[in-house]
Amino acid sequence: MTTAPRSRYDISRVPEPAQGYPSLPTSLNNTAATLTPVAVVDVYDERRRHRALMRVDLLAQERRAGRLDEASYRAGRDIESAFERMGRVSGGMQWLFGGDKIDSATQAEMQAILGVENAYKVNALLSWMVKHLGKMDTRIVWCVLGDRLSFKAVAASFGRRGIRGQRYVHDRFCDSLAALAEAKAAKGRAVR
Numbered sequence: 001m002t003t004a005p006r007s008r009y010d011i012s013r014v015p016e017p018a019q020g021y022p023s024l025p026t027s028l029n030n031t032a033a034t035l036t037p038v039a040v041v042d043v044y045d046e047r048r049r050h051r052a053l054m055r056v057d058l059l060a061q062e063r064r065a066g067r068l069d070e071a072s073y074r075a076g077r078d079i080e081s082a083f084e085r086m087g088r089v090s091g092g093m094q095w096l097f098g099g100d101k102i103d104s105a106t107q108a109e110m111q112a113i114l115g116v117e118n119a120y121k122v123n124a125l126l127s128w129m130v131k132h133l134g135k136m137d138t139r140i141v142w143c144v145l146g147d148r149l150s151f152k153a154v155a156a157s158f159g160r161r162g163i164r165g166q167r168y169v170h171d172r173f174c175d176s177l178a179a180l181a182e183a184k185a186a187k188g189r190a191v192r
Helices: 058-064 070-087 104-133 135-146 151-157 162-187
Strands: 035-041 049-055
Touching: 058 070, 058 135, 070 104, 070 135, 070 162, 104 135, 104 162, 135 151, 135 162, 151 162
Parallel strands: none
Antiparallel strands: 035 049
8 A cells, every 4th residue: 555745834733843943053044944854764664753943044934834836846856956056166176086087178178167167057947038038037036946035025126125025025936936837838848
């Protein structure tokens, strides 16, 4: 008998930890909004589940609250990973622990080529997003997922201050991810 996969946020039938949760260091990142109890499968027995604390980011918070469906969540994760790849600056493989010796000029050329390839991929993604969303919604998704700004900061940058502007940006963001999920489903697996 197979059972449907249970959500990691469904902790209703998962027992509390015997010793309780570990104490966490005091930080801006360790708040009730960023940490949530989840159920993880026991590695030795797949039928048992345990509670653990998980750090939750914006997309996971929206999904847990029911404002994003699975397809929108996955589209958001794909876009977020593409934006992270664009912002990453490589160290250029300076820590090689083998017998590999690479000429520094060749290594610099390889890093430049890889950087140009990543730029082409990100530009293709952005043009695909502008095609399906328009410039305004693409800028909202870029600011939230790429620059990691809050909805309040994005609303202020667009000149829409207050709770109404924040709600407007939030709704546009969720609708944009839903539209990108539909476009991705219509096109296929690749996001371009």
